[in-house]
Amino acid sequence: MKSPLSVLVAVLSGLLVLAGYFFPFPALIAIRTPMLDWAVTLAGIAGLVAIINLIVGVHLKRLREAGSKRFFSVVVIITFLIVAAFGFYLGPADPNFQKVVTAIQTPIETSLMALLAITLTYSSLKMLQRQRNWMGLVFFLSVILFLVINSGVLAFSAEIPLLQDLLSGFHHIPAAGARGILLGIALGSLATGVRILIGSDKPYSG
Amino acid sequence: MADNICPICERPNDPSAERCWYCQAELTPTEQPTPVNGTDWLNGLREESGQTLEPESLDPTIEGESPEEVPDWLARIRTREQMERDAQANDQAAQPEEPVAEKKEELPDWLKEIKAGYSGKKSDSEQEEPTLESVSPFASTPVDDQKSVPASQDRGDDTDEWLSRLAAWKPTDAEDQPIISEPGAVDSNDAEPETTLTPMETAPKPQFDMDSLAALNQAEFRPFEAKRGSGWQKLNADELEAEQQDDPQPEKQLSFEDLSAAEEELTLANFDINALRETIAVQQTDPDFFSEKTPPQDDGDLEDEDLTDDDLQDLNLSGTDIRATSSPEEPVFSDEQPKLHVDRFDPSPFVPDDLPDWLATAKLGNHEKPTSEPASEDLDGSELANEIDKANMPEWLQAARAPTPDTDGLSGNLPSESNEAGLLAGISGTLQTPNFGVDIRKPVGYGSTLKVSERQKHSANLFANLVDETFDENDVKIPQITKNRHIIWRLVLAVSMILVILLSATLFAPFIIQPALFPPEVVSAYDQVDTISAEKPVLLSGDFEAAVAGELSWSSQSLLEHLMRRNLNFVILSSNPSGSTLMNQLIEKAAINVEGYDPSSHVVTLGYLPGGATGVQLLAGNPRAAMPYTHNLDVAWNSDILNSVNSLSDFSAVIVLSDQSESSRNWVEQIQPGLGATPLLFVVSAQAAPLLQPYYQSGQVSGYVAGFYGSLAYEQMLQQTSGSLSHLGAFQSVMLLVVVIILVGGLVTLIRPASTERKG
Numbered sequence: 024m025k026s027p028l029s030v031l032v033a034v035l036s037g038l039l040v041l042a043g044y045f046f047p048f049p050a051l052i053a054i055r056t057p058m059l060d061w062a063v064t065l066a067g068i069a070g071l072v073a074i075i076n077l078i079v080g081v082h083l084k085r086l087r088e089a090g091s092k093r094f095f096s097v098v099v100i101i102t103f104l105i106v107a108a109f110g111f112y113l114g115p116a117d118p119n120f121q122k123v124v125t126a127i128q129t130p131i132e133t134s135l136m137a138l139l140a141i142t143l144t145y146s147s148l149k150m151l152q153r154q155r156n157w158m159g160l161v162f163f164l165s166v167i168l169f170l171v172i173n174s175g176v177l178a179f180s181a182e183i184p185l186l187q188d189l190l191s192g193f194h195h196i197p198a199a200g201a202r203g204i205l206l207g208i209a210l211g212s213l214a215t216g217v218r219i220l221i222g223s224d225k226p227y228s229g
Numbered sequence: 230m231a232d233n234i235c236p237i238c239e240r241p242n243d244p245s246a247e248r249c250w251y252c253q254a255e256l257t258p259t260e261q262p263t264p265v266n267g268t269d270w271l272n273g274l275r276e277e278s279g280q281t282l283e284p285e286s287l288d289p290t291i292e293g294e295s296p297e298e299v300p301d302w303l304a305r306i307r308t309r310e311q312m313e314r315d316a317q318a319n320d321q322a323a324q325p326e327e328p329v330a331e332k333k334e335e336l337p338d339w340l341k342e343i344k345a346g347y348s349g350k351k352s353d354s355e356q357e358e359p360t361l362e363s364v365s366p367f368a369s370t371p372v373d374d375q376k377s378v379p380a381s382q383d384r385g386d387d388t389d390e391w392l393s394r395l396a397a398w399k400p401t402d403a404e405d406q407p408i409i410s411e412p413g414a415v416d417s418n419d420a421e422p423e424t425t426l427t428p429m430e431t432a433p434k435p436q437f438d439m440d441s442l443a444a445l446n447q448a449e450f451r452p453f454e455a456k457r458g459s460g461w462q463k464l465n466a467d468e469l470e471a472e473q474q475d476d477p478q479p480e481k482q483l484s485f486e487d488l489s490a491a492e493e494e495l496t497l498a499n500f501d502i503n504a505l506r507e508t509i510a511v512q513q514t515d516p517d518f519f520s521e522k523t524p525p526q527d528d529g530d531l532e533d534e535d536l537t538d539d540d541l542q543d544l545n546l547s548g549t550d551i552r553a554t555s556s557p558e559e560p561v562f563s564d565e566q567p568k569l570h571v572d573r574f575d576p577s578p579f580v581p582d583d584l585p586d587w588l589a590t591a592k593l594g595n596h597e598k599p600t601s602e603p604a605s606e607d608l609d610g611s612e613l614a615n616e617i618d619k620a621n622m623p624e625w626l627q628a629a630r631a632p633t634p635d636t637d638g639l640s641g642n643l644p645s646e647s648n649e650a651g652l653l654a655g656i657s658g659t660l661q662t663p664n665f666g667v668d669i670r671k672p673v674g675y676g677s678t679l680k681v682s683e684r685q686k687h688s689a690n691l692f693a694n695l696v697d698e699t700f701d702e703n704d705v706k707i708p709q710i711t712k713n714r715h716i717i718w719r720l721v722l723a724v725s726m727i728l729v730i731l732l733s734a735t736l737f738a739p740f741i742i743q744p745a746l747f748p749p750e751v752v753s754a755y756d757q758v759d760t761i762s763a764e765k766p767v768l769l770s771g772d773f774e775a776a777v778a779g780e781l782s783w784s785s786q787s788l789l790e791h792l793m794r795r796n797l798n799f800v801i802l803s804s805n806p807s808g809s810t811l812m813n814q815l816i817e818k819a820a821i822n823v824e825g826y827d828p829s830s831h832v833v834t835l836g837y838l839p840g841g842a843t844g845v846q847l848l849a850g851n852p853r854a855a856m857p858y859t860h861n862l863d864v865a866w867n868s869d870i871l872n873s874v875n876s877l878s879d880f881s882a883v884i885v886l887s888d889q890s891e892s893s894r895n896w897v898e899q900i901q902p903g904l905g906a907t908p909l910l911f912v913v914s915a916q917a918a919p920l921l922q923p924y925y926q927s928g929q930v931s932g933y934v935a936g937f938y939g940s941l942a943y944e945q946m947l948q949q950t951s952g953s954l955s956h957l958g959a960f961q962s963v964m965l966l967v968v969v970i971i972l973v974g975g976l977v978t979l980i981r982p983a984s985t986e987r988k989g
Contacts (some may be wrong), residue, residue, distance in 0.1 A: 055850065056854055060855075105962075124807045125814050144970055144971065155979075171964075173915075
C-alpha cells in the first residue's frame with residue numbers, strides 16, 4: 024500500500040479541481056489553474072521522457088543485439104538526431120522544417136491508411152468464414168448495407184417516400200449506438216472518478 | 230530483622246546466613262555491586278530463566294533418549310563430571326543412609342512450619358501424587374525450580390559448613406536431628422516424589438565447574454556480567470574471591486528453568502541449547518541422590534503412569550523404546566546407568582581455545598540434529614553428537630525455533646560482533662542474534678516460497694495458457710503457397726481499386742450520383758460560420774494525425790475558405806505534436822483560393838498544447854496560462870489578434886478538426902460549458918461522425934462537417950465548384966467495388982463448406 028500522503032494529495036487535488044469546475048469561485052480557480060498547469064507541464068515532460076526512452080531504451084539497446092532489426096534502429100536513431108538538430112537550429116515554425124511533417128510524415132501515414140483499406144477489404148472476404156453464425160451474418164449484411172448507403176448511390180431515394188423514410192431510419196441507427204457508447208463512457212468515467220476521489224482506486228500507485 | 234530470601238529457591242533464611250540453608254546458594258542481604266567473577270554469567274542465565282524445571286530430567290534414561298547435539302567440550306565436561314561423581318559415590322558408599330520415610334518422620338516441626346509457610350498448601354498425600362506433567366522432561370512449572378535445586382547443588386565438601394550455619398540458625402533442633410526434607414513439603418502445589426529436599430549427607434558433588442570456564446574466559450564474560458546488575462547475582466567481588474578460596478568447587482547449579490528464557494534467545498543466537506540442556510540434566514541426575522531418596526516402587530510408578538503418549542510426543546520418542554529401557558524392575562536412577570569412558574577424555578574439560586572455537590563455529594543448522602536413538606546409557610558426549618538426528622527435536626522446541634538464518638539468507642550477513650543480549654551477550658566473536666522483529670515462538674512457515682491460493686493458481690495457469698496460445702499462433706508456420714495466395718489476393722484488390730479510381734473520372738463520370746439533400750449538421754455549421762462576428766478571432770484547434778490529413782484537408786477546405794472570405798482572424802493550436810504544422814498547411818492551402826487574404830497577418834499559431842483532456846481543461850479555464858507563447862516563442866497574448874481575448878468565450882467561434890471520436894468528446898466535455906454563446910463547430914473524419922451526432926442533437930455542438938459528403942454539401946451551399954465533386958466519382962466507384970468484393974466473398978464462403986469440413 025502506498026503512503027497515505029499520496030492518497031491524500033490525490034484526493035484533495037481531485038476535489039479541488041472538481042469543485043473549481045462546478046463552483047468557479049476566484050479562490051478555487053486560483054488553486055485549480057496552477058494545478059492544471061503543473062499537470063500539463065508534467066505531461067509535456069512525460070512526452071520528452073518517452074522520446075528519450077524510445078531512442079535510448081529501445082533502439083540503442085537493440086543495436087547491441089544481433090538481428091536484422093539493428094538496421095532499422097540505426098535508421099531511427101540517425102533520423103531522430105537529424106530532425107532534432109534541425110528543429111533546434113531552425114525552430115518548429117520554420118517552413119523548411121515543417122516539410123518534415125508535410126513531405127515525409129503525412130505521405131507515409133496516408134499510405135498506411137490506404138494499405139489499411141486494402142487489408143480490411145481482404146479481411147472482409149473471410150468475414151463469414153470465421154463467424155459462420157447468425158451474428159456473423161447480421162454483421163455481414165450491415166457492412167454491405169451501410170457501405171451502399173454511405174456511397175451515395177441511393178441519393179435517388181429522396182424521390183421515393185418509403186425508401187427515404189427507410190434510409191432515414193438507417194441513418195439513426197449509428198446515432199443510437201453512439202448514444203449508448205457515450206452513456207457507457209460517461210458512467211464508467213463517473214465511477215472511475217468517484218473511486219479515485221474516495222481513494223479506492225489508485226492509478227497513480229504505479 | 231527480616232528473613233533473607235534465597236534468590237534461587239526463594240525460601241527464607243537467617244539474615245546472617247551467607248548461603249541458603251536449602252540450596253546453598255549465595256545470599257544477598259543487601260544491594261551489592263555488580264560482580265566481576267566469571268561465574269556470574271551463568272547466574273544471569275539463571276535469572277533470565279528460573280521458572281521451569283523438569284523433574285523428569287532427573288531421569289537420565291529419559292533424557293538420554295532424546296539426546297541432541299553435544300559439542301566436544303560438553304562431552305569432556307560430562308566425562309570429568311562422571312569421574313568426580315564416581316569418586317564421590319565411592320566415598321559415600323561407606324556412610325549409612327536413612328530411608329527417606331524415616332527422615333520424613335524426623336523432620337522437625339519448626340522446619341515443617343517454615344516449609345508450610347513458604348509454599349505448603351497441599352497435604353502430603355496430594356504432594357506425593359505423581360502427575361503426568363512431571364514425566365515430561367521439558368515441562369515447566371513455577372515450583373519445579375525449588376525441587377530441582379537440592380537435587381543438583383549440594384556438595385559433600387560443604388556439608389560441615391552448611392550444618393554449622395544451620396545450627397547457628399536453629400541450634401537446638403539442628404544439632405540433634407538430621408535435616409531431611411519431606412517429599413513435597415517444600416512445594417505442595419506440585420506433588421512429585423522427586424521434589425524432596427536432598428539430605429546433605431547424600432548430596433552429590435558439583436559436576437560442572439563453571440568457575441573454571443569463567444576463569445578461562447573471564448575477559449570475555451565480563452561485559453555480560455556488567456550487564457547483569459540486578460538480583461542475587463550482584464555479588465561482591467571480594468566476597469566471591471574469598472568464597473572461591475574457601476570453596477574451590479562452588480555450588481553452581483543449572484536447571485531447565487534457568488534456561489527456559491535464555492533458550493529462546495539461544496535459538497536465534499546459534500547456540501546449542503539442547504547440548505546445554507543435557508549438561509544440566511547430567512548434573513541434576515546424580516545416581517546416588519535418586520537411588521537413596523526415591524523408592525524403587527516409585528520408579529515403577531513413574532514408568533507406568535507418568536510416561537504418557539503426550540509426554541512421549543514431547544520427547545519425540547516412541548513409548549516402546551522408553552519402556553524397554555526403563556522397566557519397573559530396573560531402577561531408572563541407578564549407579565550403573567551412566568557408563569563412562571573416562572580413558573578417552575581429557576580430565577580437563579576446557580582449554581583456552583575451546584570456547585572461542587565452539588562459539589565461532591556454532592551454527593543453527595548444526596544443532597538441529599536430533600537423534601533417533603531412544604535411549605543411551607552411555608553418556609559419551611562425542612558418541613551422542615555423532616548419533617544426533619534431526620527428526621527428534623522436541624516439538625515444542627521445534628515450534629519455538631525461529632527460521633534459520635540460512636533459510637532466510639541471513640547467515641552470510643551476520644557480522645562478527647558481540648551479541649548485545651542473550652546468553653552470549655558481551656562475548657566477542659559470536660554470531661549475532663538475528664533480530665526478526667516478530668515473535669520467534671511463532672515462526673512463519675512460508676520461508677522463501679510464495680503462498681498462492683488455489684484461485685490464484687488457477688488464474689496464473691489460465692494466463693499462462695493464454696500466453697502459450699498467443700505464442701502458438703505466432704509460431705504457426707503458414708505454408709508458402711498460402712502466403713503467396715494472400716499476397717496475390719491483396720495485389721488484385723489494390724490493382725482493381727487503383728484502376729477504378731483512375732477510370733472513375735472518365736469511364737464512370739456519367740454514373741455519378743450527387744447527393745440531393747444537405748445534412749442538417751452541415752447546414753447548421755454553415756449558418757454559424759456565416760454569422761460569426763468579424764471582430765473576434767476564431768480559434769482553430771487541430772487534433773488529428775497526419776494519416777488523416779488528406780481526408781480532413783478535403784473536408785475542411787470549403788469551411789476554411791468560407792471563414793477567409795469573411796476576413797476573420799485565426800488562432801491556431803494543436804493538441805497533437807504534428808497538428809500545428811498540418812493546420813498551417815491547411816490554412817495556406819485554403820488561403821490560395823481566397824483572394825486578398827494574408828495568413829501572416831490574420832493567423833496566430835500557438836503551437837502544441839500537451840496534456841490531452843487536462844490541457845483542454847486548462848485551456849478552457851485560462852487560455853493565457855495554457856498557451857502563453859506562440860510556436861516562435863513570442864509572447865502570444867500581446868498581439869493585436871489576442872489582445873482582447875481572456876477566455877474562450879471571447880473567441881467568435883471554436884472550430885475543432887479531429888479524426889477521433891475520443892478527442893472530439895474531450896473537446897466537447899471540457900470546453901463547451903465555458904464557451905457561453907460562442908459556437909462550437911467540428912470538422913471530423915467520417916469515422917467520428919456517428920459519435921458526434923448525439924452532441925449535435927443535444928445542442929452542445931453547433932454543427933459539424935464530416936467526411937467527404939459533408940465537405941461536398943458545404944461546397945454546394947457555398948456554390949463552389951471545387952474538387953469535391955470531381956472526386957465523388959472515384960469515391961463512389963471504389964465504395965461500390967468494395968461492396969461487390971465483400972458480397973461475393975461472403976457468398977462464396979457461405980456456399981463453400983468450411984476448411985475443416987473439407988479437410989475432414
